[in-house]
Every structure is written in structure tokens, then in C-alpha cells.
Amino acid sequence: MKLADIRLNYSKHTLEEAASGSNPAELFRLWLKDAFDANVSEPSAMVLSTVSERNRPSSRVVLLKGFDGGKFLFYSNYNSRKGKEIESNQFVSLLFFWPELERQVRVEGVVCRESAESSDNYFNSRPLESRIGAIISPQSEVVEGREILEKRFGEILAQKEAAQLNRPDYWGGYVVDPEVFEFWQGRPGRLHDRIRFRKDQEAWVRERLAP
Numbered sequence: 645m646k647l648a649d650i651r652l653n654y655s656k657h658t659l660e661e662a663a664s665g666s667n668p669a670e671l672f673r674l675w676l677k678d679a680f681d682a683n684v685s686e687p688s689a690m691v692l693s694t695v696s697e698r699n700r701p702s703s704r705v706v707l708l709k710g711f712d713g714g715k716f717l718f719y720s721n722y723n724s725r726k727g728k729e730i731e732s733n734q735f736v737s738l739l740f741f742w743p744e745l746e747r748q749v750r751v752e753g754v755v756c757r758e759s760a761e762s763s764d765n766y767f768n769s770r771p772l773e774s775r776i777g778a779i780i781s782p783q784s785e786v787v788e789g790r791e792i793l794e795k796r797f798g799e800i801l802a803q804k805e806a807a808q809l810n811r812p813d814y815w816g817g818y819v820v821d822p823e824v825f826e827f828w829q830g831r832p833g834r835l836h837d838r839i840r841f842r843k844d845q846e847a848w849v850r851e852r853l854a855p
């Protein structure tokens with residue numbers, strides 16, 4: 645395998661101004677639906693990037709759990725590395741890559757916590773094992789080994805009848821309010837389509853970017 649020689653020619657779709665419309669949330673909805681309809685693997689997976697207090701960026705995959713009112717919802721541990729970084733810097737980016745459709749969507753925005761009530765509702769809807777996992781895992785902390793996690797998991801599972809298994813206050817939803825969207829569609833000859841929407845006051849400004 646010679647990495648330098650690996651390149652694909654993209655030709656499946658196009659993204660013209662007329663088809664982009666004036667509302668990026670609507671276009672995102674269409675593209676997300678296309679990803680589900682095309683049976684891509686993990687269509688709702690997105691790369692979340694945060695920046696630390698010391699200006700060090702870091703990225704990881706999380707799952708999109710809602711897209712209402714044009715805002716992106718995901719769930720995580722508030723004490724995790726990402727949680728701490730969000731605490732000190734609310735600016736984040738999201739990235740969706742759907743290779744089967746030759747598409748990428750970049751989002752930049754401001755993140756805040758979802759209401760406790762909505763997080764409770766979502767937490768209570770999760771399967772028992774996912775709830776236990778969220779409760780027992782000190783996400784992003786160094787642990788001695790798997791055994792300690794499995795032991796805690798087993799203990800809670802064993803007493804689940806007695807245990808309430810309420811959402812712990814260190815776990816819940818985050819909502820990203822976007823300021824910029826960029827829709828990227830692969831095209832032949834590296835002349836890819838890039839349509840950016842940026843928020844200016846309350847209006848979306850649509851622009852084409854060079855590939």
C-alpha cells in the first residue's frame with residue numbers, strides 16, 4: 645500500500661446553489677436522511693472537537709441524538725475530558741463524514757448543557773446496561789484495569805431492583821447552536837462543491853468556497 649497513490653475520483657452527486665436553499669438546517673436534514681437511506685455505517689456519528697484551556701484541540705466521535713430547532717444534541721459525561729474542555733471553552737466543531745455519499749459536513753458553534761429534565765427523559769429511555777455504564781464509568785480518567793469497571797458494573801446490575809438508577813448529575817446532554825455550516829460534495833477532478841452558510845446577525849449568508 646502506497647498512501648501517496650491512493651485517491652478516489654468523486655462523481656456521485658453535485659451541490660448547486662439552487663439545491664442548497666437558504667436554510668442550512670433544512671439541507672442538513674436532507675443530507676442526514678440521505679445518509680440513513682443509503683445505509684451508511686453509523687450515519688449519526690460525528691467528530692466533536694473541543695479546545696482546552698491551554699489551547700490544545702482534541703477530537704472524538706459522539707452520536708447525534710437529536711436535531712431540533714437547527715441545534716445538534718449529543719450526550720456525554722460532564723466530567724470527561726471533553727466536558728472539562730467545554731467548561732472552559734464553549735466553542736466546538738462537529739464533523740460528519742459520509743464516504744459512501746462522498747459528503748462531509750462541518751459545523752462550528754457554541755455548546756451548552758441540555759436541561760436536566762430533558763437529560764433525565766433521555767437517560768431513562770436508555771437500555772439498562774447503557775444506564776449502568778454511564779453511572780459507573782469515570783469517563784476519561786485513568787483506571788487500574790478493566791476488572792474494576794466490570795466489578796462495579798456487576799455490583800450495580802445485581803442490585804438493580806433496589807437501585808434507583810437515576811441519571812447521575814455528571815452525565816447529560818449537550819446542545820450545539822451552530823454559527824457556521826459547510827457542506828462538501830466530492831466532484832470529479834478535485835473541483836469539489838463547497839457551500840458555506842454563516843450566521844450574520846440572525847440571517848444565514850450562503851457562499852461558495854474554492855475546493
Ligand SMILES: Cc1cc2nc3c(=O)[nH]c(=O)nc-3n(C[C@H](O)[C@H](O)[C@H](O)COP(=O)(O)O)c2cc1C
Pocket residue numbers: 686689702703704705706707708718719720721724725726727783784
Ligand atoms: C461510533 C462511536 C460513538 C460514540 N458515541 C459517544 C457518545 O455519544 N458519547 C460519548 O460520550 N462518547 C461516545 N463515544 C466515545 C468517544 O469517542 C470518547 O472515547 C469518549 O467520549 C471520551 O472522550 P474524552 O475523553 O475526549 O472526553 C463514541 C465512540 C464511537 C467510536
